[in-house]
Amino acid sequence: MNYKFEFRPYQRKFKRPLQTSHGIWEIREGIILRLTTDNGKIGFGEIAPIGWFGSETFLEALDYCRNLPNVISDRTIFSIPPNLPACQFGLESAWESATLKTQFKSAFSEDKTPASKSNHSGLLPGGEGALLGRQILWMQGYRTFKWKIGVLPFQRELRILQELVLALQQGTCDPPVSLRLDANGGLSLAEAEEWLKICDQLGGIIEYLEQPLPVTELQAMVGLGPRFSTAIALDESVATLPQMQSVYRQGWRGIYVIKPCIAGSPSELRQFCNSHQIDAVFSSVFETKIGRKMALKLATEIKNSSHRATGFGVDHLLESDKILELLW
Ligand SMILES: O=C(O)CCC(=O)C1=CC=C[C@@H](O)[C@@H]1C(=O)O
């Protein structure tokens, strides 16, 4: 089957630059794709790369799109090289929505069913901003939160964490309130041990410590697991499907933070997760509604051995994607 292929690059600003131990992120760049079948069916997809996180760069993805012809075949869509995982996700999603039931009325048709915030984790602002941010997200209905560490000096972050936990522990909640800490691979082994010791003393409110060490330190993270009661989640270490498969082969049976939009082919990801018991948390890459729709659809199709809140509570951090309706 052949499809008319169109693509539109976009930019979305973070309301406040996102600070992680990788650095500062001010503008989210991505590409919206549209496939049109011979009988006029339309499918949208999104390429939302994060080069510094483990996928291809935005420019590599844009270059790939620019080198595709105006008409492409199934064969092209299912033979995208594995070093372009965000392109694999975007094109296969557009194919799926053009050829299967997931028809989009328009590129950004509003999701009528407002997802309850309780099954998403709200990403808190970095540093002291987390304290006010937690109040705002709490009022919006979030009961799972994530906060980035390894950005400020340790003692300062420790003080903020203590205030944050105190505030979260006010009153009882069902399901229980939880807080995730994300180091983005920015800690040393000694710092990770220090953080895990503190987490263990906080009475179970810390759901997990995400990517404490760099991707190169997998065995050290495997070694940390049995020593602390606080769980460890891998994120940068499992950014793409080939990395997930390799980490699984090396014995990781802890939590996998899966970012569908940069992991690669949705069908191959579904296959891998459904043939292995993966304790997965599905996570956003600050994509638009297009990417999110396909990512969350994929999450529902993956027999997930855990039912953890997804990491898609990020909309409040970016300017609206409504403007992107003008792309077409
Ligand atoms: O996973 C979440 O809760 C929200 C998304 C999120 O935290 C991230 C998305 C993309 C890159 C990073 O800044 C960050 C992460 O490391 O998980």
Ligand SMILES: [Mg+2]
């Ligand atoms: Mg992370």
